[in-house]
Amino acid sequence: MKVLKFGGTSVANAQNIKLVLEIVKQKAEKDKLVVVVSALSKVTDLLHLAAAKAAENDEGFRDIVAEIEKKHLDTLKELIPVSEQSSLLSHVKRIINHLETLLDGCFLLGELSPRTADTILSFGELLSSYIIAQAYQQISKDAVYKDSRELIKTNNDFSKAVVNFEISDVLIQEYFAENQSRITILPGFIAQTLDGITSTLGRGGSDYTAAIIAGAMNAEQLEIWTDVNGMFTANPKIVKQAQPIANISYQEAMELSHFGAKVLYPPTIQPVLRKNIPILIKNTFEPKADGTLITNQAPSNGAAVRGISHIDHISLLTLEGPGMIGVSGSSKRLFEVLSHEKINVIFITQASSEHSICIGILNSDAENAEEAINKAFEVEILQNKIDPCIVEKDLCIIALVGENMKNHQGLSGRMFSTLGKNNVNIRAIAQGASERNISAVINERDVKKALNTLHENFFEENTKQLNLFVMGVGNVGEKFIEQIHSQKKFLKEVLKINVRVIALSNSRKMIFDEDGISLKDWQSTLDKGEAAIPTEFIARAKELNLRNSIFVDITANASVSEMYEKFLKESIAVVTCNKIACSSAYDNYKKLKSLSRQYNAPFLFETNVGAGLPIIDTVKNLIASGDKVHKIQAVLSGSLNFIFNNFDENNSFHDVVKEAGVQGFTEPDPKIDLSGIDVARKILILIRESGYQMEIEDIENLSFLPGECMKTANNEDFFKSLITHASHFENLLKEANEKESRLKFVAQFENGKASVGLQFIPKDHPFYNLEGKDNIVLFYTDRYVDQPLLIKGAGAGAAVTASGIFADVIRIGNI
Ligand code: ADP
Ligand code: ASP
Ligand code: MG
Numbered sequence: 001m002k003v004l005k006f007g008g009t010s011v012a013n014a015q016n017i018k019l020v021l022e023i024v025k026q027k028a029e030k031d032k033l034v035v036v037v038s039a040l041s042k043v044t045d046l047l048h049l050a051a052a053k054a055a056e057n058d059e060g061f062r063d064i065v066a067e068i069e070k071k072h073l074d075t076l077k078e079l080i081p082v083s084e085q086s087s088l089l090s091h092v093k094r095i096i097n098h099l100e101t102l103l104d105g106c107f108l109l110g111e112l113s114p115r116t117a118d119t120i121l122s123f124g125e126l127l128s129s130y131i132i133a134q135a136y137q138q139i140s141k142d143a144v145y146k147d148s149r150e151l152i153k154t155n156n157d158f159s160k161a162v163v164n165f166e167i168s169d170v171l172i173q174e175y176f177a178e179n180q181s182r183i184t185i186l187p188g189f190i191a192q193t194l195d196g197i198t199s200t201l202g203r204g205g206s207d208y209t210a211a212i213i214a215g216a217m218n219a220e221q222l223e224i225w226t227d228v229n230g231m232f233t234a235n236p237k238i239v240k241q242a243q244p245i246a247n248i249s250y251q252e253a254m255e256l257s258h259f260g261a262k263v264l265y266p267p268t269i270q271p272v273l274r275k276n277i278p279i280l281i282k283n284t285f286e287p288k289a290d291g292t293l294i295t296n297q298a299p300s301n302g303a304a305v306r307g308i309s310h311i312d313h314i315s316l317l318t319l320e321g322p323g324m325i326g327v328s329g330s331s332k333r334l335f336e337v338l339s340h341e342k343i344n345v346i347f348i349t350q351a352s353s354e355h356s357i358c359i360g361i362l363n364s365d366a367e368n369a370e371e372a373i374n375k376a377f378e379v380e381i382l383q384n385k386i387d388p389c390i391v392e393k394d395l396c397i398i399a400l401v402g403e404n405m406k407n408h409q410g411l412s413g414r415m416f417s418t419l420g421k422n423n424v425n426i427r428a429i430a431q432g433a434s435e436r437n438i439s440a441v442i443n444e445r446d447v448k449k450a451l452n453t454l455h456e457n458f459f460e461e462n463t464k465q466l467n468l469f470v471m472g473v474g475n476v477g478e479k480f481i482e483q484i485h486s487q488k489k490f491l492k493e494v495l496k497i498n499v500r501v502i503a504l505s506n507s508r509k510m511i512f513d514e515d516g517i518s519l520k521d522w523q524s525t526l527d528k529g530e531a532a533i534p535t536e537f538i539a540r541a542k543e544l545n546l547r548n549s550i551f552v553d554i555t556a557n558a559s560v561s562e563m564y565e566k567f568l569k570e571s572i573a574v575v576t577c578n579k580i581a582c583s584s585a586y587d588n589y590k591k592l593k594s595l596s597r598q599y600n601a602p603f604l605f606e607t608n609v610g611a612g613l614p615i616i617d618t619v620k621n622l623i624a625s626g627d628k629v630h631k632i633q634a635v636l637s638g639s640l641n642f643i644f645n646n647f648d649e650n651n652s653f654h655d656v657v658k659e660a661g662v663q664g665f666t667e668p669d670p671k672i673d674l675s676g677i678d679v680a681r682k683i684l685i686l687i688r689e690s691g692y693q694m695e696i697e698d699i700e701n702l703s704f705l706p707g708e709c710m711k712t713a714n715n716e717d718f719f720k721s722l723i724t725h726a727s728h729f730e731n732l733l734k735e736a737n738e739k740e741s742r743l744k745f746v747a748q749f750e751n752g753k754a755s756v757g758l759q760f761i762p763k764d765h766p767f768y769n770l771e772g773k774d775n776i777v778l779f780y781t782d783r784y785v786d787q788p789l790l791i792k793g794a795g796a797g798a799a800v801t802a803s804g805i806f807a808d809v810i811r812i813g814n815i
Contacts, residue, residue, distance in 0.1 A: 010284035010285075013075055038206040044203070061103050076092060076134070099120065103120065125187030133145035149192035153167045154201070188210060189209060215274060221277065239451050247293050250279075250295070254269045256401050260309040300403075300404055304402050315365070324356065396441070426440045466499045468500065476802050485520070502541075509527065548813075551563070552576070553577070579685065582608055631788075633778045634683065638773035642656075642772055643656050644744060683747035744759055773795060
């Protein structure tokens, strides 16, 4: 005999029930079957709601009853031929009338006892099992219906009644000894007290019903048919990368289900474990998938951790004070109080100092527990020996589970450092002596991030997922997205980094996609996006709370640079090509750096100087290895270099500046480049990265632009002014030619002083032959004394800047 249980989604509607009937029909060809069914999906919740409303004198319960009635009548009509329907429909209506009468009673009395609640909740399974049994009889007459309440007897602990196995086992065995039908269909979840009152086995309890019958009958196998391909390495609704576990032991499955893997109701394992009956978890919607086999000794797949699970809606209660130390019996009293209040303790930790004891319970039990504990320790609290109980709500327990964990060192270290790196605060930790389970209590808002990052670390060959929030999709931004798109496969396969763009924004629109925006047609998606609101952008990034989140600023906007602080405080890394933050007030620069350290969120800005050239990274490495920078000489403006390299007798200054803009070498406002401000910002950043404190005002700017050009209010006027002052620029060129030198805009730092300005560079200088839009930097340091460390290459342009941003993102991926 095999016992099959079909859950709520498997029997959600007529269409799904047809799949169930097909599975049953096929299986019945080989085995005698007991089929246990849940209520139609959501019906138990609806019954719960209706009962609560009725007890609160809210007429709204009638609408819910109508909804329940419609759901069942519709299902029945679709499953049974019209000619056979009438008596069955009347029967369902009678059941619904009975339900409504009970709810009317609650409504009139304004009361709902646990006993009445159980009777009301039982209607879900009573209705579903009746309809399914009737539907199966259309296929085969070899199926009978049996009310589980006649077989499973419990105590009077309504809502989670305790089964009397002695009596129930005998009743079940006697019944099946007489009933020789090929198929028996029964409602799950419901049972009966010894004096004949309906009880229930706890939410999700249909699994248990099936296990009780399987245990009593020594069934060959218990099959739990549900809506997923088995027990997964983590809840598949939260962790997209989770995989079904092929084999798992009873103990591991029990730990996972106790710690929230809802796919199996925790008590289910006990009745079958005693008889060594395998449990097979299967998917009604994909019956060919292997599913998960739960047995006594599951073959190992070599991995230490078998699965990760979590329970949310947890509260931590801490009882502490000097009065606890060395006083035997404090914990006994604490647990007695909780047991008396029927409060289930899910998690316990006690430091060896015995100064405090910490327990995890459901949020819904917290107030009750707090009151009871404070009352029980009233005397000690009055004497200041123990503090009143501290309650922290809205937490969550996450647990790593695996039989094999005891044979591996360093798992808890790996677990906690993974969480720590993602700024998941751990409130409490517990590890059972069996070492089959390591659990931690964290904030509920971090659960998705924690589960995914742990899953990534323990199950995904160390693939790291980076979640990008990109602001600014101009020339550089567009190239950046293009590069990510084309490198995605390589990054995943070779570097084991999975880069996803979660948000994109320009100044007008923004879009979000938690699963990653498709980079093929992002432009059209962005055009259709919602209005861009920076505060909302931050709020969404925070709310999504994804692991390894990175804010990528590809704008040149001051207000965007003011957002960094908020991101870093959310442990969201910042990668930027925007120089404004790092060249703003020194205190602000320092603050961002220290926030980055404090919140474990990288703050990288390699492209602030020399676009994609590895200049800042090099300075960082010099300083970290103990070198000291004394002097910097550099041509740091790709655009000015391009301009002065192309400015000659045949190309006017105005035309060359225009061309530099067209090719994307200048800032959107070319005055920022030509005034020397941009170069001043860059040298300032290099100076700061070299460990010196300096402000932008401390840098002497020997501007070559006539005052009138500087004063123009917009790009159009600026370009006009370049024509007006053409002779000024021609004179500069003439002078350079006369001196057999070239014009270069040079930044320098020496003896604590810095300046930027146009210089006539003679032939023998390393800057003389600087081509096109190249940059060059010479660092004179303790170690590079005579021959400076030289970095040279293209220092402007969308593609190289994008690749520099890309490199910063990958640096974060490699941390
Ligand atoms: P049923 O109605 O069939 O009893 P449940 O909703 O009770 O189904 O259980 C199945 C659900 O359990 C899945 O849809 C999934 O969302 C959830 N679940 C949570 N953790 C796990 C896990 N580790 N493996 C599989 N499913 C899980
Ligand atoms: N219908 C009950 C519930 O929703 C029992 C079950 O589905 O297992 O909790
Ligand atoms: Mg279930």
